[in-house]
Amino acid sequence: MIENNYRAFDQIAPILITDLFERHNGLLVFGSIMVELKLLIVSFIALYSFAQIIECLPVRKKKICHFLPENEKLLFSNFKRRNHPRSKNYRHIPFYINKELSYDEPTNLIIHTHYDKSFYDFPSNILKLYKDYLIPEAIKYWENSLKVKYRYFPILLGRSCVNLQLVFDDSTKSVACETDCSETTKCGDYITIPEEHLDTCKYCVNNKSCTNRGKQKGGIKADFILYISAIDSRHCNASNTVAFASYCQLESKYNRPVGGYVNICPHSVSTKKSDIDPALATLKHEILHALGFSAGLFGFFLDANGNPLTERNPSTGKPPFNTKTNMYEASSRVVQNVKRSNWKIGNKRITRNIKMLITPKVLAEVRKHFNCSTLEGAELEDQGDIGTRLTHWEKRVFENEAMTGTYTQNSVFSKITFAFLEDTGWYIANYSMAEELRWGSNLGCDFVKKSCKSWMDSRREKNLSIQPFCDYIPANENVNTKYECNEQRDAVLLCNMVEYSHEIPTIYRNFDSYYHQNHSHAKNWLPRYSFSHLGGSVALADYCPFMQQVSWSMNNEIRDSRCIYEENSPDKSKNYILENYGSKSKCFSHSRSWLIYTNECTSRITVSKTIGCYQVIFYFLFKI
Ligand SMILES: [Zn+2]
Structure with missing residues (x-):
């Protein structure tokens, strides 16, 4: 799934300047959010801010979803054996395994891609971009990143049963369809699995006379079959979704996903250069959901020896299924509830319940990353719908982590x-x-185990920077003095704090009168606001405000603040600080305001924006 709450924010300076000169209204958009539209008249700019949709994954005002498969529709390939009792010594080798391949030697993941016919409806330029570059590139990334521990090769996926009814054939200790096998088997709701990918299917009438349906072919020589479609489904239309993905079949012994799909919503595609990186990140994210990054699979996780971390139900061979959450439950060896007492919000402290993934390697990595030896695990997202909640890392803690x-x-x-x-x-x-995650690195337990309000308050008390958070509303400040370069100097940033038209849920309130007392510059505008309406634009980050790339929308064009894209250049007539966007550009501060002389040098205007993107020509000088 995955990935562009581009804070669709906007390059405010050009808007301000535009306004100075032409009295145009600029449109300011915080990228992560997009539900409620509210007009803020601030000084002479008309700004729109949006409250965030907290479900799915917004990509530049759009969303990407991971849909957990409905329990009855989740199939197990080679499901003839799925009810076999597990024992430590039981070594299951499918009869069609390719004997030439070593079973125990981990080998690089091989993904077989199958394009649904709907994919070919794309115009040729989109088709070329996705089929020749984006999809192969995303797949290559995971093939080079992962080795499969238990190879199941080649794959023959299970066929679904009519009415999804199964029976257990006691004589052969296998599962069969109760009345008949389905004519077609789908991966997800839309993609029909080709016949050559399917195993034979047995059905038993009255639980007695059993017949096989479908010819078993050679199967697909891969570890995972990925179906790519471009269906303008109700999921695309209902929520302005960019793409959605899921696994659809698990291998029967170790339960690794062996089949899954990514559906690209046709209206969301773009060939703009600046959209390509987010599209690639999105595809990698979505593919990873299909490969296993999903709360629906936590209950199937195995220890280092291949034994289940969650006890299986002996009669089904599966983890316990929770009908309320619609998910297989994971044991406390995988996910734990952690109580955080003294969680600071607004003017009070509460006990906050969070869910953490506590498996050993994740635990070691998060402790190392945050430099917090008492950290219990990696916090999971607590907001959003079933395709978002628990199935991603908590945004407040992991910000730009792709998952x-x-x-x-x-x-x-x-x-x-x-x-x-x-x-x-x-x-x-x-x-x-x-890739390197800089967010939160080495900030310690106070950062990772407490609310962002706690972090900001304690840092202010010590006169230290509250980074990576921030606490000003650009719309209420002279934004030209508030821009910053990011650490890599490849983008211009602003604080994503906004005033919501509604109250923020109590547990996510990060501001109170303390903020007022400590912000002398804010006294002019703060009395107009209630603290319960102040927060960052990214709801999934628990409304904690942080520095974010900016994009700006004017004349239906969205430009953003990443320096390397030439298309982000301001219009020549409005390029008041002579910025230069392009592949060799970086973000720089020139520290002083610029003066612009107009009317044959009789008038003078101060442009206080002192941060912008400029082409690096004498790079070698910096190296010296
Ligand atoms: Zn996702």
């Missing part, structure tokens, strides 16, 4: 996600493919 529930900026797949993949028990991860 958080919304894309904001600079998406990275960190060692923590790689550790997760190893802790599934199905993969060995190549950590050299992991």
Whole structure:
């Protein structure tokens, strides 16, 4: 799934300047959010702010979803054996396993991609971009990053039964369809699995006379079959979704997903250069949900020896199924409830209940990353619908980690996600493919175990920077003085704090009168606001405000603040600080305001924006 709460924010300066000169209204958009529209008249700018949809994954005002398969529709390939009792010594080798391949030697993941016919409805330029570049690139990333521990090769997926009814054939100790096998088997709701991918299917009438249906073919020589479709489904239309994905079949002994799909919503695609990185991050994220990053699979995780971490029901061979959450439950060896007492919010302290993934490698990685030896595990997202909640890392704690529930900026797949993949028990991860997560690095237990309000208050008391959080509303400040370069100097950032039209849920209130007392500059505007309405624009980050890339929308074009994209250049007539966007550009501060002389030098205007993107020409000088 995955990934662009591009804080669709906007480059405010050009808007301000535009306004100075032409009295145009600029549109300011915080990227992660998008539900309620509210007009704020602040100084001479008309700004729109949005409250966030907390479900799915917004990508530039749009969302990406992971849908957990309904329990009855989740099939187990080679499901003839799925009711076999497990024992430590039981070594299951499917009869169609390719004997030439070593079973025990972990080998690089092989993904077979099958394009649904709907995919070919894309115009040729989109088809080329996705089929020749984006999808192969995303797949290559995971093939190079993961080795499969228990190879099931080649794959023959299970066929579904009519009415999804199964019976257990006692004589052969196998499962069969109760009345008949379905003519077609789907992966997800829309994609029909081709006949050559399917195993034979047995059905038993009156539980007696059993017949096989479908010819078993050679199968697919891969570890995972990924179906790619581009169906404008109700999921796309209902929520302005970019893409959605899931696994659809698990292998029967170790329960690793062996089949899954990604549906790309046709209206969401773009060939704009600046949309390509987010699209790639999105595909990698979505594929990872299909490969195993899903709360629906936590109950199937294995220890290092291949034994289940959650006890299986002897009669089904599966973990216990919770009909309320619609998910297989995981034991406390995988997920634990943790109580955080003294959780600071608003003017009070509460006890906050959080869920943490506590598997060994993830635990070691998060402790190392945050430099907190008492950290219990990796916090899971507590907001959003079933496709977001628990199935992503908590946004407040992991911000730009790619497996958080919304894309904001600079998406990275960190060692923590790689550790997760190893802790599934199905993969060995190549950590050299992991990317560096800077957010929260070495900030200690106070950062990772307390609310962002606690962090901000305690840092202010010590006169220290409250980074990575921030606490001003750009719309209420002279934003031109508030821009910052990100650490990599490849984008211009602003604080994503906004005033909501509604009260923020109590447990996510991060401001109170203390903030007022300590912000002399804010006294002019704060009395107009209730503290219960103040928060960051990314709801999944528990409304904690943080510095985020900016994008701005004008004349229906969205530009953003990443320096390397030429298309982000301001219009020539409005390029007041002579910025230069392009592949060699970086973010710089020129520290002083610029003066612009107009009317044959008779008038003078001060442009106080002192941060912008500029082409690096004499890079070698910096190296010296
Ligand atoms: Zn996701």
